[in-house]
Amino acid sequence: MEAQDTAQRLRTITGELADRFYERADVVRTLVVTLLAGQHSLLLGPPGTAKSEMARELTARFDGAAYWEILLSKFTAPTRMFGPIDVAALTRGEYRQVYEGRATTAHVAFIDEIFKCSTAALNETLGYLNERIYHPENGGEPIRCPLIGAITASNELPTGEDSAAIYDRLLVRIEVRYLEDPSNFAALVRSAVRRPKPPTRTTVELTALRQAVTEDVPAVEVPDGIVDAVCTLRAALRRRELIASDRRWRQAVGLLQASAYLDGRPAVAEMDLSILTHVLWDSPAERPTVEREVLHLVNPDAREALDLADAMDELEAQLDAMAGQSREALSEWVIKKAHNKLATAGKRLEQLREEAMSAGRSTTVIDRVTGRQRAVRARVLTEALGVDASTVQARL
Structure with a gap:
């Protein structure tokens, strides 16, 4: 019953945010599924599309979770991300860092302008995202970080090899565009001049979220028919010369399980495959092809x-x-x-x-x-x- 209650509360949170952010229902649901799978996501889109606001609003719904946020630049030092030097200790001849309130103690994180990560911070950022570890400046034992998942954002795709390494580690990539529907745009404009009602704020306890990520989601059954469908999809994409790594395909299984869990189902179904439209492309130009191949299997x-x-x-x-x-x-x-x-x-x-x-x-x-x-x-x-x-x- 506890697992069902957590899934229900997460569905309620998804609905609340979808009501608040026009044309973002799929974006919000995908972010929740990604966190449930213990993975990291990328919100890719132009400025002014509510990427940061969505990420903050979602991550604020986890009671008891330590939250960390940063806007990266080419000059961001690793110590600003993972812990500054303790000046008081330094005067006593001790070299140590202050980790509280930094990435090293966060359960959920929002990293804006992720591809502007400095060269100096690159390796530590990769280790943080990949293995949830940080190597202290003094060369001591690696610190295990409690990170469940990070939401990252960028206005543009990576351009160099360094940022491409980070891009490869972000399993889920979500395009966020300006509003299309004129009625939604009109509602957005009206909201700027009307005093909104205080939003309903359903929350989930950190312990319940951890339980879902570490035990409940991995327990969701993956039927043989779903495995066959994934193999069929991989072959179809390879014929289109769209190749995803074996690691990406394996990690994607966790997303399928998380999608089923969020819907309150004990086993993955064909409809869960739709989450893969955010996983199996590298450039936005490839996304329509991936989407069509996925939908060919699951949604006529x-x-x-x-x-x-x-x-x-x-x-x-x-x-x-x-x-x-x-x-x-x-x-x-x-x-x-x-x-x-x-x-x-x-x-x-x-x-x-x-x-x-x-x-x-x-x-x-x-x-x-x-x-x-x-x-x-x-x-x-x-x-x-x-x-x-x-x-x-x-x-x-």
Whole structure:
């Protein structure tokens, strides 16, 4: 019952944060799953996409957990991360560090601008993330750190070999973009001028989180059918020349178990494979291919939604190409092409969402594509027809 209670509380936390951060439900859930698996995550996206705020809000939900946060730069010294020199002790001829409040004592951590880690701190950071150890400045015995998992963030991909070594150690990589759905953007703007209600703050005790990470999640069954599906996915990606290391595949199993645990299930199911869309790519350009291959196995509704997203991209490209043309030409294009495609896509996405919900499948991708459809629709209304999209309720 305790394990079920912890999973339920974590689901509640996920829901609370998803309500607070528009279009971030999948991001929040993925961060929770990653922590449950005892792994580290990367939030990759431009400034102003709530990466830091999400990480702080989530990590604040663990009662009793020591939290550590830092914004790295090329000049960040290892002692600033892991413990400054004790000046008082130094005056007595003793060389020791003060570890309290630093990475060495943290249970959860948020490391911003992770790829700006200094060369001097690189090896210690790798050891901290990989093995949860820190080698003191005085050369003493390595210190075991109680870190459960770190959430990291960056506005850009790594560019050098040093930062690439850190990138390789971040199992889960989540792209965070600006809001797509115009209605969500409008709600965000309104929230800046309205006094929000105090948010509900469900929490989980540190002891319960540790129990989940060390005992409950590893106890989740991985059926032979899931192993076969993973092997099939690996072969499909290799045909696309997308190669992930054996270590990454092995660590990904823990994510599958954590996903099932969070949903309150005793065994991994096909739907849990969707978490792998955040694991098996190196560059964002590879992510769509990985996503399609994963969804080919687990979610036909979402796979069709991605095809509709391609149609939205094509419409937007056509709109860009028509920049500068007369309002008459743009109106004709809307009547003959854009209107039907947008309306058909909107209706089909509604149907796909209903079918997915009836079957108990995730609607994350469908919701994302729906936001994309609404964003393209708003552009068409504004740029092609000269209509204020925010005042129009009816669909095209």
